[in-house]
Amino acid sequence: MFLYTHANPLTLTDPLGLDTAGCDQFLGKFENPCEKECCAAHDKCFDDGNCSSGSWGDKPKCGCDQTPQCKKCNSDVLKCFATCSLKAGIGSSKKPNYYCAKLHKYINIPKDFPSYDAAMKACTYDHAQDCKVPLSPAPPKKKPWYKKIF
Numbered sequence: 001m002f003l004y005t006h007a008n009p010l011t012l013t014d015p016l017g018l019d020t021a022g023c024d025q026f027l028g029k030f031e032n033p034c035e036k037e038c039c040a041a042h043d044k045c046f047d048d049g050n051c052s053s054g055s056w057g058d059k060p061k062c063g064c065d066q067t068p069q070c071k072k073c074n075s076d077v078l079k080c081f082a083t084c085s086l087k088a089g090i091g092s093s094k095k096p097n098y099y100c101a102k103l104h105k106y107i108n109i110p111k112d113f114p115s116y117d118a119a120m121k122a123c124t125y126d127h128a129q130d131c132k133v134p135l136s137p138a139p140p141k142k143k144p145w146y147k148k149i150f
Helices: 033-049 068-086 116-123 145-149
Strands: 098-100 105-107
Touching: 033 068, 033 098, 098 116
Parallel strands: none
Antiparallel strands: 098 105
């Protein structure tokens, strides 16, 4: 957990926007199996679309972050989490719990890596480096409605 939060687990953010095995913005080892499956599918989707953490907000790291595919990755994982809450966290024994973007494949712990920490360290990857889509300029900010009136 300290690896991607730069020794500041209270913020639980990765300032570089790197992807790791598991749920990057959650508590890593402590998600339930269903949430891990959601995160693995999301990590694969990000890998396929070269999406980064910049696709979540208004500060894209690369042009891929602005694509419909990356937005769909994010909306799909939110829907998946909502489904998990209805299933009380029970996952499927057939779905993978981890995806390693650096290796571009689903992984199994402890088969592929001896521990979750080892997988996080080995699988850290920056999808933005593979993006070939140019970053579009940000649209001009609109004046708030109340400034137009006064």
